[in-house]
Amino acid sequence: xxxxDKKKADQYFKIRTTLxxxxxxxxxxxxxxxxxxxxxxxxxxxxxxGMPAHYYMGAQGAVATFVILLFLNAVISDRIDKKFGIDxxxxxxxxxxxxxx
Amino acid sequence: MDQxxxxxxxxxxxxxxxxxxxxxxxxxxxTSDFYVASRGIPPFWNxxxxxxxxxxxASFIGMAGTVMxxxxxxxxxxxxxxxxxxxLTFLLAPQLRKYxxxxxxxxxxxxxxxxxxxxxxxxxxxxxxxxxxxGQLSGSGVVIGRILNLPASTGVMIxxxxxxxxxxxxxMKGVTWxxxxxxxxxxxxxxxxxxxxxxxxxxxPLPWLTYGNIVNELGAIDQELGLSExxxxxxxxxxxxFLALLFTLMVGTAALPHVIVRFYTVTTMKAARWSGAxxxxxxxxxxxxxxxxxxxxxxxxxxxxxGSPIDDLPAWTEPWLNTGLLQIADTDGDGVLSxxxxxIHQDIVVMATPEIAxxxxxxxxxxxxxxxxxxxxxxxxxxxxxxxSFAHDIYYRLLKxxxxxxxxxxxxxxxxxxATVAAGVVALDPPGVITQIIAWAFALAGxxxxxxxxxxxxxxxxxxxxxxxxxxGGLTVTLTYIFMSMAGITLFGIQDTxxxxxxxTANLVLCIIVSLMTPPPEQRLQDEAVxxxxxxxxTYKDGEVWINDEQAK
Numbered sequence: 001x002x003x004x005d006k007k008k009a010d011q012y013f014k015i016r017t018t019l020x021x022x023x024x025x026x027x028x029x030x031x032x033x034x035x036x037x038x039x040x041x042x043x044x045x046x047x048x049x050g051m052p053a054h055y056y057m058g059a060q061g062a063v064a065t066f067v068i069l070l071f072l073n074a075v076i077s078d079r080i081d082k083k084f085g086i087d088x089x090x091x092x093x094x095x096x097x098x099x100x101x
Numbered sequence: 102m103d104q105x106x107x108x109x110x111x112x113x114x115x116x117x118x119x120x121x122x123x124x125x126x127x128x129x130x131x132t133s134d135f136y137v138a139s140r141g142i143p144p145f146w147n148x149x150x151x152x153x154x155x156x157x158x159a160s161f162i163g164m165a166g167t168v169m170x171x172x173x174x175x176x177x178x179x180x181x182x183x184x185x186x187x188x189l190t191f192l193l194a195p196q197l198r199k200y201x202x203x204x205x206x207x208x209x210x211x212x213x214x215x216x217x218x219x220x221x222x223x224x225x226x227x228x229x230x231x232x233x234x235x236g237q238l239s240g241s242g243v244v245i246g247r248i249l250n251l252p253a254s255t256g257v258m259i260x261x262x263x264x265x266x267x268x269x270x271x272x273m274k275g276v277t278w279x280x281x282x283x284x285x286x287x288x289x290x291x292x293x294x295x296x297x298x299x300x301x302x303x304x305x306p307l308p309w310l311t312y313g314n315i316v317n318e319l320g321a322i323d324q325e326l327g328l329s330e331x332x333x334x335x336x337x338x339x340x341x342x343f344l345a346l347l348f349t350l351m352v353g354t355a356a357l358p359h360v361i362v363r364f365y366t367v368t369t370m371k372a373a374r375w376s377g378a379x380x381x382x383x384x385x386x387x388x389x390x391x392x393x394x395x396x397x398x399x400x401x402x403x404x405x406x407x408g409s410p411i412d413d414l415p416a417w418t419e420p421w422l423n424t425g426l427l428q429i430a431d432t433d434g435d436g437v438l439s440x441x442x443x444x445i446h447q448d449i450v451v452m453a454t455p456e457i458a459x460x461x462x463x464x465x466x467x468x469x470x471x472x473x474x475x476x477x478x479x480x481x482x483x484x485x486x487x488x489x490s491f492a493h494d495i496y497y498r499l500l501k502x503x504x505x506x507x508x509x510x511x512x513x514x515x516x517x518x519x520a521t522v523a524a525g526v527v528a529l530d531p532p533g534v535i536t537q538i539i540a541w542a543f544a545l546a547g548x549x550x551x552x553x554x555x556x557x558x559x560x561x562x563x564x565x566x567x568x569x570x571x572x573x574g575g576l577t578v579t580l581t582y583i584f585m586s587m588a589g590i591t592l593f594g595i596q597d598t599x600x601x602x603x604x605x606t607a608n609l610v611l612c613i614i615v616s617l618m619t620p621p622p623e624q625r626l627q628d629e630a631v632x633x634x635x636x637x638x639x640t641y642k643d644g645e646v647w648i649n650d651e652q653a654k
Contacts, residue, residue: 055173
């Protein structure tokens with residue numbers, strides 16, 4: 001065990017939290033945002049993949065966005081961990097097996 | 102027994118044999134095997150197990166039918182039940198994993214160092230999971246009953262016996278690998294029919310790309326018939342109800358104890374993030390297919406069934422008319438079947454469409470096996486959750502802290518058997534419409550747990566008084582709203598299925614206000630909350646952060 005600068009640890013937390021806020025905002029927009037204005041979007045006559053745009057977002061667009069956001073989160077978080085010198089092997093060892101409690 | 106029944110039965114029995122085989126092979130030997138599969142499940146497979154765990158009879162049998170009947174308004178289920186994984190993976194799962202306990206009540210009890218909070222959480226977990234499992238058992242009863250032409254109650258009993266056998270034997274470890282197998286079976290069973298339907302209707306084998314035009318055509322057909330268009334928003338509800346239902350389903354998904362506990366089975370926070378991503382990918386395969394299933398099904402009915410003479414109905418209608426889930430009445434008395442003459446129960450759409458479109462016995466049998474897989478995999482996960490709340494949180498942590506490992510395992514197994522039998526008895530005569538009961542479970546889970554878990558992870562000042570007030574207040578408000586709206590009193594036109602909006606808000610407000618009005622928690626508990634901000638390798642202690650980089654052996 002060695003002590004690290006608290007500022008560095010706070011920086012780690014700040015980057016991760018910013019990432020989460022941005023991703024959740026996008027997820028909110030494509031689901032709640034589109035649904036709240038579904039009737040307005042229908043009136044514009046816009047279509048995606050051959051169906052009305054609001055229907056597409058509800059049936060495919062939102063779900064596909066969620067999946068992409070989760071994978072982006074997993075990949076970017078791994079990069080952040082690496083940048084801060086976190087070693088996953090060490091994490092596994094520390095988190096232990098089922099005998100931790 | 103006709104040929105179709107024999108084919109379906111053989112497929113179902115083959116899959117049952119597979120599940121029991123897997124759970125015998127992965128028999129649980131220690132408590133940690135039983136509850137969290139020794140925390141050694143790789144994220145990819147854990148994601149698949151979450152997919153099987155998550156997708157229940159409601160998703161498999163009910164969702165496409167709901168979208169087909171409700172049109173755009175049914176899409177709240179598609180977005181809500183997937184969006185919950187964003188909240189779960191971003192806000193709760195990795196931190197809960199680092200905290201490193203066996204169950205959700207254990208997190209709440211230890212994080213706030215309060216046995217009353219632990220007890221409330223354990224009881225709420227049992228109520229929520231029990232409500233949910235009744236739906237699964239009823240669902241499997243409907244499938245078995247339809248296929249073997251047995252009463253649904255006999256079907257329920259058969260389902261109960263199978264689930265009890267493999268959940269008791271395998272515990273979480275066995276359940277994890279059976280859930281992986283069940284996911285593969287249910288997703289294959291769901292996608293094969295829509296690939297055939299897509300080929301049949303559009304000539305292209307990729308339903309996800311082709312059904313857009315069908316949706317447009319359905320709109321045109323509806324317009325011609327003088328119905329409101331298939332894709333018209335808020336036709337069956339209103340904007341506030343749609344958004345409240347979406348919110349309830351999302352937040353409820355993130356707070357269901359049997360889903361959260363699956364994230365305890367992986368090794369680290371990083372593995373929890375990847376588990377969430379894989380899980381949603383596997384879940385999305387079915388959820389992206391359901392609107393396609395719905396569109397094709399409605400199209401086949403509109404073009405091939407509607408318009409046929411009412412005294413010469415196709416052969417597939419007969420068994421469904423017998424179950425009472427399909428009703429035909431010649432409302433305008435012209436002897437021709439019109440859309441208004443058909444009363445289709447949403448739960449038969451997935452099972453009846455392959456029959457309507459003549460996809461053959463094997464596909465129909467596969468759907469039956471898939472529906473059983475969906476019901477059993479969710480029931481397995483729920484039983485482990487009920488069992489751990491009872492045997493671990495109440496028996497071990499509250500009543501007998503000195504119980505040995507083998508005693509705790511035995512208590513867990515007894516709890517599973519009791520819970521299965523009790524749920525089976527209730528499911529013989531379900532107290533309401535299945536989809537509605539399940540919607541209540543979401544409102545209850547969100548209203549009781551989400552704010553407490555969310556603030557417990559992210560806000561160190563949150564204390565035990567806040568947690569207890571939040572859980573009890575959220576539960577009370579949710580239940581009150583459900584009963585109020587059932588009696589016809591609603592706010593903003595929001596129905597009982599959207600009750601979570603009020604429960605979650607009340608819970609959140611109570612947690613914050615009560616925590617701030619009472620003394621802050623001990624420094625030790627605050628430090629534990631701050632520690633959840635960092636990966637396992639970093640530890641927070643007395644305002645300082647330590648990193649452990651001694652060579653891993």
